[in-house]
Amino acid sequence: MHFQVTPWYSAAATASVNSPVGQLRRDKELEVELTRLRIQEVEKRIEREMMIQQRTKLDRDEYEFKPIETPAFIRPTERQTDLPRLEIQRFAGNSKSHWSFNKAFELGVENRTNDNQARLDCLIQDCDKPAKASIQHCTILEEDRGYLDTKEILRVRV
16 A cells, blocks of 8 residues: 555644644643753753862862871881981980980970880980980880880989
């Protein structure tokens, strides 16, 4: 079978598109398309806002101060590189030189590191025989207690 499109059918189809019903159908299709475009626009705004918030958070995190825990294996390196040794007069245990030695040690070592083990090591190295003998046992104590006890022993025995 072979069907032919007659001019009457084409005219009817055209008429239905131009009819009020056809116009209503086109209006609904346009309304649906417009709604779809609005949804896409809102999604893009949301995405843009999320990117701005993420960028702001990254910028904030970048400038936020966070203390860094120094791993134990880095501490010896810190002692060697971050503490350029200033000449500190050695301490033999006499009371006349204790104040000047203590001040020089504070400026040369104590103020340059927070690592009490490094401070203790430097303090022992900078003491001579009598003073060194009185504090040598502090190396077996915990690093914080060992350093504080050493400073107290040197202060009291002088």
